[in-house]
Amino acid sequence: MQSQSLEAMSVAKNLPRWPVRRVVPALFVVLACALPFVVSNYRTFQLNMVFISTIALLGLNLLTGYNGQISLGHGAFYAIGAYTTAILMDRFNCPYVVAIASSGVICMGAGWLFGLPALRLEGLYLALATFALGVCLPQILKYKGIEDWTGGVQGITLIKPDAPLGLPLSPDQWLYFVSLGILLLLVWVAHNLVTSHTGRAIMAIRDNPLAATAMGIDLARYKTTTFGISAMFTGIAGGLSALTVQFVAPDSFSILVSAGFLVGIVVGGLASLSGALYGALFLQFVPNLADQISKAAPWAIYGVVLIGFVYLMPAGIAGFVHRALASVKSSSRKP
Amino acid sequence: MEQLLHQIASGLATGGVYASLALALVMIYQATHHVNFAQGELAMCSTYLAWWLVSAGVPYWIAFVITVAVSFVFGMGIERVLIRRVERAPILSVVIVFIGMQFILNSLAGWIFGYTIQSFPSPFPEESPWGNPYINSHELGIVAVTFVVVGLLWGFFRFTTLGLALRGAAANSDSAALCGIRVGSMLALGWGLAAAIGAVAGMLIAPVVFLDPNMMGGILIYAFAAALLGGIDSPVGAVIGGFSLGVLENLAGAYVIGTELKLTVALITIVAVLVVKPSGLLGKVVVTRV
Numbered sequence: 001m002q003s004q005s006l007e008a009m010s011v012a013k014n015l016p017r018w019p020v021r022r023v024v025p026a027l028f029v030v031l032a033c034a035l036p037f038v039v040s041n042y043r044t045f046q047l048n049m050v051f052i053s054t055i056a057l058l059g060l061n062l063l064t065g066y067n068g069q070i071s072l073g074h075g076a077f078y079a080i081g082a083y084t085t086a087i088l089m090d091r092f093n094c095p096y097v098v099a100i101a102s103s104g105v106i107c108m109g110a111g112w113l114f115g116l117p118a119l120r121l122e123g124l125y126l127a128l129a130t131f132a133l134g135v136c137l138p139q140i141l142k143y144k145g146i147e148d149w150t151g152g153v154q155g156i157t158l159i160k161p162d163a164p165l166g167l168p169l170s171p172d173q174w175l176y177f178v179s180l181g182i183l184l185l186l187v188w189v190a191h192n193l194v195t196s197h198t199g200r201a202i203m204a205i206r207d208n209p210l211a212a213t214a215m216g217i218d219l220a221r222y223k224t225t226t227f228g229i230s231a232m233f234t235g236i237a238g239g240l241s242a243l244t245v246q247f248v249a250p251d252s253f254s255i256l257v258s259a260g261f262l263v264g265i266v267v268g269g270l271a272s273l274s275g276a277l278y279g280a281l282f283l284q285f286v287p288n289l290a291d292q293i294s295k296a297a298p299w300a301i302y303g304v305v306l307i308g309f310v311y312l313m314p315a316g317i318a319g320f321v322h323r324a325l326a327s328v329k330s331s332s333r334k335p
Numbered sequence: 336m337e338q339l340l341h342q343i344a345s346g347l348a349t350g351g352v353y354a355s356l357a358l359a360l361v362m363i364y365q366a367t368h369h370v371n372f373a374q375g376e377l378a379m380c381s382t383y384l385a386w387w388l389v390s391a392g393v394p395y396w397i398a399f400v401i402t403v404a405v406s407f408v409f410g411m412g413i414e415r416v417l418i419r420r421v422e423r424a425p426i427l428s429v430v431i432v433f434i435g436m437q438f439i440l441n442s443l444a445g446w447i448f449g450y451t452i453q454s455f456p457s458p459f460p461e462e463s464p465w466g467n468p469y470i471n472s473h474e475l476g477i478v479a480v481t482f483v484v485v486g487l488l489w490g491f492f493r494f495t496t497l498g499l500a501l502r503g504a505a506a507n508s509d510s511a512a513l514c515g516i517r518v519g520s521m522l523a524l525g526w527g528l529a530a531a532i533g534a535v536a537g538m539l540i541a542p543v544v545f546l547d548p549n550m551m552g553g554i555l556i557y558a559f560a561a562a563l564l565g566g567i568d569s570p571v572g573a574v575i576g577g578f579s580l581g582v583l584e585n586l587a588g589a590y591v592i593g594t595e596l597k598l599t600v601a602l603i604t605i606v607a608v609l610v611v612k613p614s615g616l617l618g619k620v621v622v623t624r625v
Contacts, residue, residue, distance in 0.1 A: 070427055072434070117610045123426040124370050125609050128559055129602075131372070135556050136602040143595060255552070259434060266431055295450070296442035303438030310428045310435075311420060 036173045051179040052240045053280035057264045059233025065271035067226040068206030070127040073134030075257030077231040081238025086156040086248045103239030104232045111231020115224035134258040141250035155249025269316025278317040342585045348474030350581020351481035355536035356558035357573035359529040365505045366525030372433035375551030376440035381406040381534030395458045410530025411523040444548040455541035560604040566618020
């Protein structure tokens with residue numbers, strides 16, 4: 001009896017490994033490559049924004065979901081990334097590839113630096129400090145002293161790059177593939193990170209910092225590194241968004257961006273890589289639909305969804321999908 | 336010189352509001368060890384209720400009392416319905432519930448009352464008291480009301496059995512329960528009190544910043560900073576922190592960094608306090624047993 005249930009458990013555990021683990025990502029890539037040739041330019045733009053949010057959510061999820069450090073101000077790193085790209089392209093005529101890579105590097109530095117005081121702040125206090133950072137950032141971006149670079153309240157306008165080598169793609173389509181490529185690269189990085197021993201250390205810190213220290217995990221090093229990597233992901237997303245939207249301005253990076261990211265990881269699923277995509281789809285399409293009801297509706301829905309998920313579906317959509325797949329498989333194996 | 340005195344006086348006035356809101360945060364922190372991210376929106380909703388009553392022709396002070404009473408009940412209700420379920424949940428879940436509450440309250444207020452900025456009446460006379468040039472009646476009123484609230488709270492906690500029971504439930508809930516104190520009701524009471532204090536803070540600041548669903552954003556950050564500066568578990572600290580931050584904000588805005596970066600003062604205060612002296616000026620130093 002017991003061995004049977006054990007077997008069932010191990011079957012359930014191994015199930016999503018094959019074929020789901022291989023077939024679904026492959027299908028996703030094929031579908032993602034075909035879509036921009038089927039749908040309109042506007043839809044391509046929207047899907048591009050989904051990929052960009054996915055990258056940002058991956059970053060926040062590494063920090064909050066996997067490492068347990070709560071950030072309510074990740075929009076700040078998104079903004080820094082966007083501004084880095086915008087300033088480099090507009091003021092220094094940098095190629096966009098270099099600009100986006102620099103966004104990643106600079107945000108990694110900024111995240112690492114913010115990670116240092118964050119070491120002394122646990123749980124609630126870190127949430128408070130990052131919340132304050134998110135609220136203050138638009139004011140800092142508007143500051144007159146750096147207006148020459150940031151363009152002050154007016155912001156900076158950018159131009160979309162054309163496809164290279166004379167490829168027959170519209171700028172929207174080309175950017176879509178750029179984002180998709182970067183997304184796949186970063187998913188690979190994140191997947192390798194969380195399945196490595198570093199990833200286990202990061203999660204051990206979340207689950208029990210004391211026990212983690214006792215096992216020889218250097219808390220300070222891992223926490224600041226995670227903060228840096230997380231900020232890098234979000235910064236790259238910010239850079240891509242600046243390029244895609246062709247415009248950065250202080251007021252597009254209010255605390256609502258950070259709040260949206262929080263909604264995204266909660267809806268998608270904390271500590272889940274595939275959850276980032278579900279969360280991003282939710283963020284892109286649900287508020288648009290809700291906007292048609294009333295101006296207040298998107299935020300009411302965000303609020304209800306946040307509280308509802310905490311009570312009813314704490315593992316998010318990813319957890320739900322995972323459970324559903326496992327139960328389908330285990331019932332089909334029964335004689 | 337006159338300019339300086341004026342800045343300090345109006346700093347004390349906004350400081351009074353920060354102090355009240357910080358006091359509300361401290362109440363909830365003491366009762367449940369949560370920092371209520373929705374405190375500002377709760378206060379905003381209460382202020383809208385007061386505005387609605389006053390526009391309907393209810394005299395100001397009667398509207399004031401009704402608002403405080405309704406907020407008290409509403410705060411208790413929130414604790415019962417929403418917070419009780421996540422009492423022992425991980426911090427992240429609690430924070431998410433608070434943020435969710437903030438969204439819901441904000442959009443509800445926007446839905447019902449609209450996003451147009453409204454003016455809110457002040458109960459105090461227009462002209463400055465005794466013809467002095469430094470402080471107007473409303474600012475003086477804010478400071479006075481803050482002191483009255485603090486005094487009432489102090490009296491409540493110091494001299495009443497209920498206050499003692501509440502302190503007991505906050506300090507050691509298990510022992511308090513063994514003494515026959517209903518810890519659950521006490522936590523709800525703490526929430527009710529916090530919502531009521533927040534309502535007072537909202538009604539005091541509304542004539543200054545005007546009424547709209549997002550009026551409390553910046554004020555809440557300052558209240559956080561004030562509560563942390565004074566020590567998140569110290570009511571006296573919250574009041575001192577509130578007043579000193581109000582003055583600091585005004586002086587820094589007038590003489591050092593200009594008004595555009597006012598919120599950054601709060602951010603720097605929060606990070607500096609947490610890094611240099613996490614227990615704040617008057618807070619207890621918490622030693623974790625390993």
